[in-house]
Amino acid sequence: MKRPPFTPLIAAVPLSIVAVFVIGARWFAPNAAEPDIYTGVTAPGDAGHLFGTDQLGRDIWQLAVAGAGSAVVGPIVIAVGSMVLGLLLGSLAGYLGGGIDLALSKYADLLLAMPTTLVALVVAGLVDGGYWVTVLVLLVLFSPTDIRVARAAVMEQSARPYIESARVLQLSRFRVMFRHILPNVLPIAMATMLLNVAFALVAMSGLSFLGFGVGPGTPDWGRQLSDGRDLIGQNWGAVVVPGLLIIITAVAINLMGDWLQERFEQRGAQR
């Protein structure tokens, strides 16, 4: 499908803003998590708070700026980690084949057959070991997709003439794998990784929306959204601000990932 070329540009705008939030939160919103119980809930526009305040009197906008970090950093770690794992295991499976391939494929099948939302909720909720344990749980649950993508891409590449010539030249398996196959698999892996950031963002914020992963009072979009749910009649900002931030960020990453995937698929096919 042909999409207007400005898609990545449009997606880049909100993503840069979120990046600025993540890096600059300590300067823009230094006291975001400080409760101010004398203020309590206020509607948007009252008392100098553009989007109002929550139950604890915290400014909704500042809290959202401060919450960008935990909403975005974990998902990036999940996507990168599961891609590294996927590339490592997937290329082993795809290139070496045989028993290793069978074992890894069965492992991926098992994880893929599990209902992800459900398992993530049960595992992360039960372990309840805080933010980084949740990240680890999701990383493991995300890896089978990456293993499959990497495996398929490696198998597809290793049947091509340039790999055959590399074999004829008697280059070592290691060298063929990492110097010749990997660079051609990387683009498609990158696109998958970007899409995974979006899925992980949705999954992580979903878990914190349910109360798992981040502690009460911590600035986080999912947490803020679930707190805001109780204020829906008093301050619409408490729901609309974190809600739209999650939606816009997830959609922007998706647009970017889709666009990259299409470009790389076209390029990979010409090689």
Add this chain to the structure above:
Amino acid sequence: MSRHFARGSLGRFIVVRLAATALLLLVLSFIVFGLLHLTPGDPARNLLGPRNPSPDAIAAIRQKYRLDEPFLRQYLLWLNDVVHGQFGTSIRSETPVTTLLADRVVLTLQLALMSFVLTVVIGVPLGIAAAWRAGSAFDRTVSVSSIVGVGAPSYAVGLVLLYVFGVWLDIFPVYGSGDGGLDTWWHLVLPAITLAFGIGALAFKLTRTAVVGELQQDYVAFAYSRGLTRRQVRSLVLRNALIPVATSLGLVFGFLFGGTILVEVTFALSGIGGLLASSVTFKDIPVVQAITLITAAVIALTALAVDVLYYAVDPRVRARGLK
């Protein structure tokens, strides 16, 4: 060996898949059971509350729910009960799990069904229409919107819809499941739209891809060159393209059943998803186990039903045999 269990036959296929499903459920239940035991927190203490409970009271509860048995024995006893159709008693509410789940399963099914109908009625026709006019402004608009639908999480979309249609415009009820009957269906409209927004977008993408792919087949060019009308060709294309779409829709129904958790919490519906979220926090072992297994079983059995359906509708699959 009977003819029904020959390689590639439907009978053998169903038996193998049922065995695989049983194995998956077994592994899943063991993982959940293991996690419940490995992780900190004691349901007996959760039940007795924050006051300092007497050791006798704790011991009594632990004995009642068999928490004092060794881990493996607890698991085997539980498994034995499940095989006999008993899911035990909820530790939190002290009611049998089957009673606790009966009403809630119905509500979750209602929600899943309603959003499934919305998905099929809106997503599939849009996908077909976009594919007929691939590359047009209409196609581009719907395609880009579908990325929004696929990307945006249900809980965020749900709350924004809740604010706009529940609070601001005041058309739909804000929380809860209603008083049964029509009122309940009315309460489920916004949640169902929320779920269908994401899954409908997925259905749209799948349908569009399938129809576009089919339109590029040689037989389409051949049919046109033989002078078949556009209508006739399209009906041929649709017959072929909609088989994979139907399969994917079956899988989507399975996903829906799992995806209701977040939507139920968002709209404070008393289905099994909301119950699961709170039971996990409480470490209400029997309830968590039962809901996990029921949901996983529904998803696995839907996938199986879809494959069987595939066999029934597609003569090519019947000829080739099933793997």
